[in-house]
Amino acid sequence: MNLCELLQATDGVVLQGDARTEIRDLCYDSRAVTPGALFVCLPGLHTDGHNYALQAAAAGAAGIVCERLPDGLPQDLPVVQVTHSRRALAQLAIQLYGAPARQMTMIGITGTKGKTTTAHLIAAVLEAAGRKVGLIGTNGVSWPRYRHPLQHTTPESCDLQRLLRQMVDAGCDACVMEVSSLGLKMDRVTGIEYDVGVFTNLSPDHIGPGEHASFAEYRAWKSVLFRRCRVGVVNADDPQTEAILTQHSCRVVTYGMDHPADWRAGADFCLQQQPGFLGVDFSAAGPDGIFRPYRIAMPGRFSICNALAALAVAGVLDLPADAVRQGLTQATVEGRVQPVPLDAPFTVVIDYAHNEAAAENLLTTLRAYRPKRLVVVFGCGGGRSRIRRFGMGEVCARLADLCILTEDNSRGEPLRDILADIRTGMRRGNPDTAFVEIPDRRKALYYALDHAQPGDMIAVIGKGHETTLQRGGETLPFCEREILQTYMKQKKA
Incomplete structure (x- = not known):
């Protein structure tokens, strides 16, 4: 051209x-x-x-x-x-690239937490309905027989359009993607009109140098998605939803558990726990008011909320009910409340929770399974807002019985400064919570397994699906699931 x-x-x-x-x-x-x-x-x-x-x-x-x-x-x-x-x-x-987004059903998801899980649930439902789906987000880009990591949740615009063209050429007829606030602010998704936009929730995050100047600015950029979609599927329970819909130009469909909504869950749900499995059974009703049973292989109340978003999107797209149920049941998300098979009398889960809101949701959910002890292994990233560190420390100290402080992509920032900020947050949350500090993350994982007791639940949070660790300017191979499984086999041998 x-x-x-x-x-x-x-x-x-x-x-x-x-x-x-x-x-x-x-x-x-x-x-x-x-x-x-x-x-x-x-x-x-x-x-x-x-x-x-x-x-x-x-x-x-x-x-x-x-x-x-x-x-x-x-x-x-x-x-x-x-x-x-x-x-x-x-x-x-x-x-x-010939406007590839116009050749697919485009679904964009924004919010502070739950974007990746919701995207995978929607993709699973679409695939069960016979659609060929591409996924773009924190876990990378994928479509049938293709998978690749990404540097950004929402890629730079020319990279994004190239990927969309490759999806279309591979036969995809739908794309589900996470739309970050920075992706909107930095024009990475400019020119894309979404068939459906989804809002999960909003809490302070990504506020600081190079990101957003304030929570108000963060929220304002999130809201832009709902001026670029035909239908907006939004969380009726989130207090920020009204602000998110400011100046919206789309038809609005709501979902929720506590407030009146087009798609709503029943008051009762049943937690399911088996070796290597954490999930929940729940019921939900759409605009017809009829409650139907569903199961997802993800635990807790917040997983139900993500599933409701997927149900609402399926309703907008008029997908078959059987395919929706099948998709929700089979959906899995790497690094999101992911049990690690260990053949042990305790449970280890890996999760990407790396901010205060996500950590609180996760640990509250795991508490509901009534473990003997709730142990959390975590750190915070370098070169990011210190507010996140205080919040993570506060939540983990308040909700866990034992905290194991360690590194998490310290990048070029001194680890001692990051850990000091986390300890400050812990003193705010609960100064009496037991903790140990093990700067080397691999050794911290070993410590957690060595000191685990029958009935414990160990949450390893912050990295989730990631397979590398950024430390001192280097990017090192680091897959937590493999490290945990290998060490446990060595212990048994």
């Missing part, structure tokens, strides 16, 4: 060069430029793509898109000026 054709989707103005130049790819990282690629200069928190335009040109870029003209570019190199580089990147990508 030539540059002139691409620019039809933008407000770009050609400052120099031939607008008929052929463009074969889009790129925003000068290190990844290939001949024929159009390089888009993205302003960032720590660096600015405009500073790398010369490197992109030297690497063979077919043209440059910028907000301001970089100095020193060859005079015959096509240069396009736009008002907003990020918005232009999304528009260019949609044009280059």
Whole structure:
């Protein structure tokens, strides 16, 4: 496609060069430029793509898109000026890849917690109904016979459009994706109209340098999804729902457990626990008012809430009732309240909970199974808001019988500073809660297994599905499930 054709989707103005130049790819990282690629200069928190335009040109870029003209570019190199580089990147990508989102049923999920689980539940229901589904989110991108990790919950716009095109080419007719607040703020999903938008819940998170300036801003960006979807499926129980729907332009469908809603769960539910299995049986009714039984292989009240969101989406899409029930029963989510098979008289679960709200939901749910002791192994990430550390420490001290403090992607920040913040939070939650501090996460896992008692429930939280550990500028292989299973086998041997 030539540059002139691409620019039809933008407000770009050609400052120099031939607008008929052929463009074969889009790129925003000068290190990844290939001949024929159009390089888009993205302003960032720590660096600015405009500073790398010369490197992109030297690497063979077919043209440059910028907000301001970089100095020193060859005079015959096509240069396009736009008002907003990020918005232009999304528009260019949609044009280059043929608007793939318009060829699938698009379902976007936003909220603070529950996005990944809800996405997998919806995907499982769609697959049971015979649809071919692509998934994009915290656990990576996947479709039948393809899986790959992602750096961001919501990928950069040109990466996202490329993935959507690959999904369509692979035969997918539906895409379920997590839509982060930063994805909305940074124009990663600009130009996509969702058939269904889903809101799970909202609590303070992602507030700090490089993220959001305040909770109000965080909430405002979340709300944008409901001006870009045809139907909004929202949580009637969440106190932020009214604010999320400010200026919405979609038809609204509600779900909930405590407030009147289009889709609602019965007051009674039954926790199920078997070796290697934690789940719940519940009943739910849709607009017809008839309660029907369901089972999910995920524990607790918050899992029912996620399942209700999936039921509401299934209702909007008019999916067969049998497929919905089958999909919910069979759905599993890697790293989300995931029991680890250990052949032991205690239970170990892995979960991605890495903020205060998610940790509180998880530990409250596990408490309902009445373990002899509730033990939690956790840390907090470096280079992130300190508020999260205080909150995690406070919740874990309040709800657990024993806390094992350790590392969690400390990145370049001194681990001692992170642990000190967690201890401050613990003193607020319950200064009498027993804890041990083991900086090495592998040794912390070993300690948890060595000191486990019959009837204990051990929650290893923060990393979930992740298979690496970021420490001191290095990214190391680290799969908690494999580490736990290997060590337990060695103990038994």
